[in-house]
Amino acid sequence: MSRRRDVDAVVVGSGPNGLAAALALAEAGRTVVVLEGAATPGGGCRTTERTLPGHRHDVCATVLPLLAASPFATAIGLLADGAVRLLTPEVSFAHVLDGSQAVAVARSLEVTLDGLGRDGPAYRRLLAPLLDHADALVGDVLASHRSWPSDPIALAAFARLAVRPATGLARRFDGERARAVLAGLAAHATRPLDAPLTGGFALFLAVLAHHVGWPLAAGGTQAVTDALLARLAALGVAVETGSAVGTLDELDAYGPPRLVLLDVTPRQLAALAGSRLRPSQRRSLEGYRYGPGVHKVDWALSEPVPWRSDTCRAAPTVHLGGDFAAVARAQADVAAGRHPERPSCIVVQPTVVDPSRAPAGRHVLWATCAVPHGSTRDVTALVEAELERAAPGFRDVVVARASTTAAASEAVNPNHVGGDINGGAATLAHTLVGPQVRLDPYRTPLPGVFLCSSSVPPGGGVHGMCGWLAAQSALGAEAARASKNGRSARRGTSARNSLP
Numbered sequence: 370m371s372r373r374r375d376v377d378a379v380v381v382g383s384g385p386n387g388l389a390a391a392l393a394l395a396e397a398g399r400t401v402v403v404l405e406g407a408a409t410p411g412g413g414c415r416t417t418e419r420t421l422p423g424h425r426h427d428v429c430a431t432v433l434p435l436l437a438a439s440p441f442a443t444a445i446g447l448l449a450d451g452a453v454r455l456l457t458p459e460v461s462f463a464h465v466l467d468g469s470q471a472v473a474v475a476r477s478l479e480v481t482l483d484g485l486g487r488d489g490p491a492y493r494r495l496l497a498p499l500l501d502h503a504d505a506l507v508g509d510v511l512a513s514h515r516s517w518p519s520d521p522i523a524l525a526a527f528a529r530l531a532v533r534p535a536t537g538l539a540r541r542f543d544g545e546r547a548r549a550v551l552a553g554l555a556a557h558a559t560r561p562l563d564a565p566l567t568g569g570f571a572l573f574l575a576v577l578a579h580h581v582g583w584p585l586a587a588g589g590t591q592a593v594t595d596a597l598l599a600r601l602a603a604l605g606v607a608v609e610t611g612s613a614v615g616t617l618d619e620l621d622a623y624g625p626p627r628l629v630l631l632d633v634t635p636r637q638l639a640a641l642a643g644s645r646l647r648p649s650q651r652r653s654l655e656g657y658r659y660g661p662g663v664h665k666v667d668w669a670l671s672e673p674v675p676w677r678s679d680t681c682r683a684a685p686t687v688h689l690g691g692d693f694a695a696v697a698r699a700q701a702d703v704a705a706g707r708h709p710e711r712p713s714c715i716v717v718q719p720t721v722v723d724p725s726r727a728p729a730g731r732h733v734l735w736a737t738c739a740v741p742h743g744s745t746r747d748v749t750a751l752v753e754a755e756l757e758r759a760a761p762g763f764r765d766v767v768v769a770r771a772s773t774t775a776a777a778s779e780a781v782n783p784n785h786v787g788g789d790i791n792g793g794a795a796t797l798a799h800t801l802v803g804p805q806v807r808l809d810p811y812r813t814p815l816p817g818v819f820l821c822s823s824s825v826p827p828g829g830g831v832h833g834m835c836g837w838l839a840a841q842s843a844l845g846a847e848a849a850r851a852s853k854n855g856r857s858a859r860r861g862t863s864a865r866n867s868l869p
């Protein structure tokens with residue numbers, strides 16, 4: 370790397386968390402450069418014409434409830450100036466039970482209860498008390514590692530339920546409809562449904578479904594990256610693409626910078642740090658636990674998906690997995706290192722709310738399913754078989770498809786270790802403590818070096834909070850160091866002054 374201009378801070382990686390960190394640092398008056406290994410910035414927040422010209426596919430994230438609820442987005446007014454326009458559907462998501470029947474989880478709790486039949490009252494008893502405090506609760510969960518909760522009682526009530534496995538929460542329901550909805554939500558954690566916290570994942574996503582809905586960004590999630598890049602450009606922050614960083618030593622070309630924020634996962638940190646780490650620190654980072662992989666398929670369609678259930682036609686997000694037992698089986702298979710015969714799939718059909726993503730009459734669609742960590746197997750046929758069951762004739766409307774195996778996902782984005790898209794296994798320890806046992810989860814063993822990716826709290830998803838909170842941690846550490854140096858300098862001065 371040739372000598373570059375000196376800066377106060379370098380951010381490695383330009384996913385939503387890297388960009389959020391850069392913005393927080395630049396707004397605090399620091400000079401910042403962002404180095405991105407890929408040819409385009411944005412990480413999991415990009416949109417490309419992956420299948421055919423004019424068909425805009427989100428590379429990763431599409432459904433943005435976490436952004437809609439993000440204290441970072443609110444603080445910078447990201448959704449207020451029109452640069453990112455969220456399209457919020459009436460139906461947050463649908464869950465397909467047996468192909469012909471589906472349950473809709475609507476933005477409105479009352480509408481949702483109608484579809485849950487005899488489990489409506491139990492669903493209301495579970496969700497309504499949380500929704501009464503949703504504003505504070507959601508913000509507290511997303512910022513819990515750096516601020517006191519604004520509503521500790523609501524947070525404690527949520528935490529008591531959230532640490533439970535989905536199997537435990539499912540016992541509150543007698544019928545299959547609510548149990549299946551819970552299973553489909555818990556499957557986002559890519560953990561067995563009897564693992565602690567899977568209930569919490571389900572519950573938090575359900576709260577968001579009613580509180581802010583499950584919106585999509587008009588034109589594609591690229592709009593989020595473009596809006597953040599525009600703000601960074603206005604503050605003079607350069608984003609250098611095609612600049613994969615191999616070691617932290619390379620960053621000395623920038624000053625060396627006082628602060629380094631890494632939008633990477635712990636194992637990548639170990640590789641970047643090289644001999645700067647003690648052997649025990651290296652072992653701890655290298656031993657960090659990653660989760661299963663994810664297989665993704667993108668399609669261009671000549672017509673909307675021919676769902677058997679009308680419920681699915683209005684829902685941008687559809688969970689395909691069948692009843693609770695079927696989803697649990699698929700998740701257990703993956704955890705045991707097997708490819709499920711019938712994968713549990715998350716399907717997203719953006720053109721339901723955003724026709725601008727495809728030429729007139731055309732549609733775009735994606736689906737993901739969990740697969741064993743590092744899987745190289747192309748499971749597109751299994752995913753399409755699930756779609757055919759719920760939408761006979763699906764294959765006839767496919768114009769083009771593109772698949773990404775778990776292993777290929779890591780080749781495109783080094784943060785997807787083994788195809789894990791969440792920066793680490795969603796275990797209790799990882800979610801509550803972060804990748805290392807430290808009071809401040811954003812700090813690393815190296816002074817001035819911080820983790821700001823989805824491996825640190827509050828974890829995966831597009832909310833920018835990991836980056837925003839990591840930047841606050843970095844600025845706090847810098848201020849503490851400056852004040853300590855100031856005290857030492859003053860002590861030094863007074864010591865000198867007292868010399869005879």
Ligand SMILES: Cc1cc2nc3c(=O)[nH]c(=O)nc-3n(C[C@H](O)[C@H](O)[C@H](O)COP(=O)(O)OP(=O)(O)OC[C@H]3O[C@@H](n4cnc5c(N)ncnc54)[C@H](O)[C@@H]3O)c2cc1C
Nearest residue numbers: 382384385386406412413429430431432614822823830831
């Ligand atoms: C298929 C899929 C679907 C998803 N769907 C959703 C969804 O609908 N809603 C949602 O909220 N979330 C979704 N997610 C998750 C979401 O995309 C991520 O949680 C989010 O992008 C994490 O942001 P990040 O900044 O931590 O990392 P990333 O977005 O992964 O960005 C990391 C960046 O760092 C770069 N980088 C890594 N190492 C280096 C290096 N050494 N030098 C330079 N650059 C480097 C990478 O190239 C990458 O650009 C999905 C993810 C996937 C894969």
